Amino acid sequence: MTFVQLIDCRTSRFDEMDRLMDTWVEQTRGKRTATHAVVGKDRSDASHFVEIVEFPSYEEAMRNSNLPETDKIFQELVALCDELPTFTDLDVVRDDQLYAGTARRFFEAIGAPGELPPLDGLVAEEYHDHDPANEQDTVGMDAMRREIGMWRGGFDFAFSLDDQIEQGDRVCNRWTWSGTHKGDFMGIPATGKRVSMTGTTVFRCREDGKIAEAWWQYDRLGLMEQLGALDALEQ
Known part of the structure; x- marks a missing residue:
């Protein structure tokens, strides 16, 4: 204890x-x-x-x-x-890490089946997303929802949080992502394959608890290999 x-x-x-x-x-x-x-x-x-x-x-x-x-x-x-x-x-009989809880709910929400739930209670309207896979940063709630929609259109997926570290207004999340390739993704037609990858996301939260900024690092190359997208390059 x-x-x-x-x-x-x-x-x-x-x-x-x-x-x-x-x-x-x-x-x-x-x-x-x-x-x-x-x-x-x-x-x-x-x-x-x-x-x-x-x-x-x-x-x-x-x-x-x-x-x-x-x-x-x-x-x-x-x-x-x-x-x-x-x-x-x-x-210590209770230890609430409030920003870490917001991060957990965010990952659960974007992987939830059905329509993408409202994210207003989790994400700031001026949200700023840093993803090295994108040429430009994703800025704003609407742009972020479109980015999530691309992933949800290509996969049924869920996140498993392996580690969380909260310090100040930052939450570092180490996660494992698993999904089934059900639709077009980056020009790759649905394969029905079960795929997975690991990654890390650092969130910056505002004083009201909403996520204002995020930095992503993940094994996108490994994902593309599992989808067979690298086979043509190797021939």
């Missing part, structure tokens, strides 16, 4: 504390078990700071605390505080 520790402190020497934390990061490189750390300053009290540190588990947090470097830095950190810091230990 993911574990989070909240460190609440007051200090008028934050710049020194910030440099001290940089020292701890350098000294514990390769040994520390913390996976994510955020420091926030109270907008109503400039001397009040809260640090949120995430660990894979409580046990890993304790292992991190027992590092000799951590103990040394902690003593120096306390000396920089105006009063003793307080610690709150939390087991």
Whole structure:
């Protein structure tokens, strides 16, 4: 179970504390078990700071605390505080990665059978798509729907998400695409073949959660080979 520790402190020497934390990061490189750390300053009290540190588990947090470097830095950190810091230990019981959820729903929607569902709740009107297979970027909701329509006209397909990593306003998605070639695609008549390919898409999301931009990388050459489009070139 993911574990989070909240460190609440007051200090008028934050710049020194910030440099001290940089020292701890350098000294514990390769040994520390913390996976994510955020420091926030109270907008109503400039001397009040809260640090949120995430660990894979409580046990890993304790292992991190027992590092000799951590103990040394902690003593120096306390000396920089105006009063003793307080610690709150939390087991994470809910962790919603909202942009990652939007990405999952997008992949599900574009592969859904029947008519392409409305995407207004998922995609921004000014959506900007970067696909190295296209000479020009796809810009705007209507253009994006036409691009998706080309794929849906050629295949019955679905995405399987293998990995998602969310950081800031970006979501990186590693996926496997599988489909049946049912109609014309890039001038290739329907073959009825079952095909698949792997790829990665990075989405940039707006503050309202909608996808505003995307960068695609996928094995299009491998797909064309499965469809037999490269046979003529090899003869």
